[in-house]
Amino acid sequence: MTRAVVLELRKMRRxxxxxxxxxxxxxxxxxxSASQFSGGTRETFDDPTAAPWAALLLTYTxxxxxxxxxxxxxxxxRQTDIEHAGAGWTLAATAGYTPGVLCRAKVVAxxxxxxxxxxxxxxxVIGAGTAAGIRVPLDPGPWIGYTTLxxxxxxxxxxxxxxxxxxxxxxxxxxxxxxxxxxxxxxxxLLPSAVSRLIPWGYYAVIAHAAQDxxxxxxxxPSYAWIAGFLILVGAVYAFxxxxxxxxxx
Amino acid sequence: MxxxxxxxxxTKTFRNQTAVDSLDxxxxxxxxxxxxxxxxxxxSTTMKMLLGLTRPTSGGITLFDRxxxxxxxxxxxxxxxxxxEAPPGYGHLTGLENMRIVQHMLDLADTQIDHALATVRLxxxxxxxxxxxxxxMKQRLGVAMALAREPALLVLDEPTNGLxxxxxxxxxxxxxxxxxxxxxxxxxxxxxxxxxxMADVLGILSGGKLIxxxxxxxxxxxxxxxxxxxxxxxxxxxxxxxxxxxxxxxxRLSGITKEQTAEVVRRLAVAGVPIHEVRRVxxxxxxxxMDLTGRGGLL
Ligand SMILES: Nc1ncnc2c1ncn2[C@@H]1O[C@H](COP(=O)(O)OP(=O)(O)OP(=O)(O)O)[C@@H](O)[C@H]1O
Ligand SMILES: [Mg+2]
Numbered sequence: 001m002t003r004a005v006v007l008e009l010r011k012m013r014r015x016x017x018x019x020x021x022x023x024x025x026x027x028x029x030x031x032x033s034a035s036q037f038s039g040g041t042r043e044t045f046d047d048p049t050a051a052p053w054a055a056l057l058l059t060y061t062x063x064x065x066x067x068x069x070x071x072x073x074x075x076x077x078r079q080t081d082i083e084h085a086g087a088g089w090t091l092a093a094t095a096g097y098t099p100g101v102l103c104r105a106k107v108v109a110x111x112x113x114x115x116x117x118x119x120x121x122x123x124x125v126i127g128a129g130t131a132a133g134i135r136v137p138l139d140p141g142p143w144i145g146y147t148t149l150x151x152x153x154x155x156x157x158x159x160x161x162x163x164x165x166x167x168x169x170x171x172x173x174x175x176x177x178x179x180x181x182x183x184x185x186x187x188x189x190l191l192p193s194a195v196s197r198l199i200p201w202g203y204y205a206v207i208a209h210a211a212q213d214x215x216x217x218x219x220x221x222p223s224y225a226w227i228a229g230f231l232i233l234v235g236a237v238y239a240f241x242x243x244x245x246x247x248x249x250x
Numbered sequence: 251m252x253x254x255x256x257x258x259x260x261t262k263t264f265r266n267q268t269a270v271d272s273l274d275x276x277x278x279x280x281x282x283x284x285x286x287x288x289x290x291x292x293x294s295t296t297m298k299m300l301l302g303l304t305r306p307t308s309g310g311i312t313l314f315d316r317x318x319x320x321x322x323x324x325x326x327x328x329x330x331x332x333x334x335e336a337p338p339g340y341g342h343l344t345g346l347e348n349m350r351i352v353q354h355m356l357d358l359a360d361t362q363i364d365h366a367l368a369t370v371r372l373x374x375x376x377x378x379x380x381x382x383x384x385x386x387m388k389q390r391l392g393v394a395m396a397l398a399r400e401p402a403l404l405v406l407d408e409p410t411n412g413l414x415x416x417x418x419x420x421x422x423x424x425x426x427x428x429x430x431x432x433x434x435x436x437x438x439x440x441x442x443x444x445x446x447x448m449a450d451v452l453g454i455l456s457g458g459k460l461i462x463x464x465x466x467x468x469x470x471x472x473x474x475x476x477x478x479x480x481x482x483x484x485x486x487x488x489x490x491x492x493x494x495x496x497x498x499x500x501x502r503l504s505g506i507t508k509e510q511t512a513e514v515v516r517r518l519a520v521a522g523v524p525i526h527e528v529r530r531v532x533x534x535x536x537x538x539x540m541d542l543t544g545r546g547g548l549l
Binding site for chain 2: 087088
């Protein structure tokens with residue numbers, strides 16, 4: 001498996017995976033922090049009751065929900081489409097790497113790229129908040145919790161999209177679903193979490209560690225049980241479908 | 251001669267269609283085995299089964315005297331280089347980077363990669379992106395990927411597809427060379443002409459059935475070329491009740507054996523019909539092939 005992951009990292013060369021990720025990280029960080037430099041927001045910076053950090057985390061959650069589904073779809077599609085285009089499935093199979101192994105390795109390799117990217121993204125948002133002049137001390141708990149869950153959710157959607165890209169050769173399908181997912185993810189932030197939990201992309205809202213109640217923004221604890229359940233379900237389904245991929249004859 | 255590939259009643263059925271029908275292949279060691287058949291006759295499907303990429307519906311495969319099973323497959327594949335249908339190659343990587351992927355997959359040495367690239371004469375182009383390769387270069391890269399593991403058996407599905415005559419000749423020379431080094435080469439094509447001059451043994455597939463297997467010479471023996479009898483007086487011959495078609499030089503007789511030829515000539519001589527020449531039509535292997543596959547696969 002390690003060898004298969006290293007192979008995927010080798011194939012990633014020139015796929016512009018790195019630049020795409022960096023670009024999106026910068027964009028999300030910039031969009032999340034943009035409001036920090038507006039006059040109205042700045043007045044809250046010294047006021048602990050206004051919870052400026054929670055407000056920033058909520059904006060960040062919104063931006064991440066809007067972009068992550070598409071980012072994962074694009075990364076997974078680029079990494080998988082090369083196997084269709086280059087007759088890679090057969091090449092790998094004759095070397096003992098089944099399509100299922102390839103797909104699992106792709107998810108791991110892409111996750112390895114995404115892990116530092118998501119961490120950096122959160123750090124950039126925090127950095128922007130500090131630079132804008134938020135004086136209230138930062139409570140790291142919700143930020144670490146959110147960043148971790150955001151990453152795990154991205155991994156889950158990478159898995160979905162790698163499987164989709166491997167099964168449906170037309171990559172417009174996967175990327176289209178990613179776009180639809182981005183819309184759903186942003187939309188579910190406005191819905192009660194009882195509804196969001198039933199929509200896969202709704203989990204980008206379910207993992208929110210901050211919420212707005214009227215005019216007040218405050219930290220909140222997401223329902224970890226639902227999130228864990230969702231991640232375990234995705235893992236189990238992925239294990240099953242990639243094993244099935246091994247038996248598909250092309 | 252020991253066999254590298256043998257199959258027994260190898261069959262593959264897709265839903266309602268039998269793509270490969272009870273094949274008994276026998277590929278001896280160290281030969282170039284030409285696997286011929288028109289489009290859709292089941293060549294690729296057979297080769298995929300030989301590589302364990304597709305599961306046979308029934309029948310068995312023995313490679314290097316070992317039965318091919320899911321358990322033995324990985325081990326057996328280590329000594330089989332292959333290229334099925336489209337040549338592999340990641341377009342966004344260079345030729346060398348593609349070879350490095352194969353190297354890493356199979357844990358090969360640098361020298362094996364260099365040697366494979368040199369064998370197909372791609373060394374000069376190894377730093378070019380594969381998407382910018384010509385079709386011939388892509389085919390050669392595919393062959394290099396198959397050769398890198400220094401296989402004992404090479405299974406190539408239409409490696410000359412889309413090549414110009416010079417490219418075909420190049421592949422032909424290469425395969426003959428490899429066979430002379432003791433590598434068994436199984437190569438498919440739907441054009442007999444391409445295979446004719448390199449194959450030691452031919453297997454001809456039609457509609458999923460193996461309609462011929464043997465040497466080129468044996469193939470000729472299976473067919474009887476038409477007989478031409480040159481005579482200025484074909485009318486007199488036909489009056490004797492000989493079944494023939496009048497042609498420019500005289501008469502043309504189809505499907506008659508050596509004994510029948512002798513009998514016809516004797517009757518004409520006795521009747522005093524002048525005979526200037528009796529000869530067989532020169533038949534190309536192509537004619538034989540068309541004859542075989544065109545007649546609905548009957549021998
Ligand atoms: N996965 C599949 N599902 C259904 N039918 C298939 C499948 N693969 C091949 N076939 C059918 O099996 C038959 C043999 O196909 P195959 O590709 O083996 O032929 P071929 O001899 O390689 O032809 P060509 O010269 O065109 O490459 C065809 O009729 C094809 O439609
Ligand atoms: Mg074919």
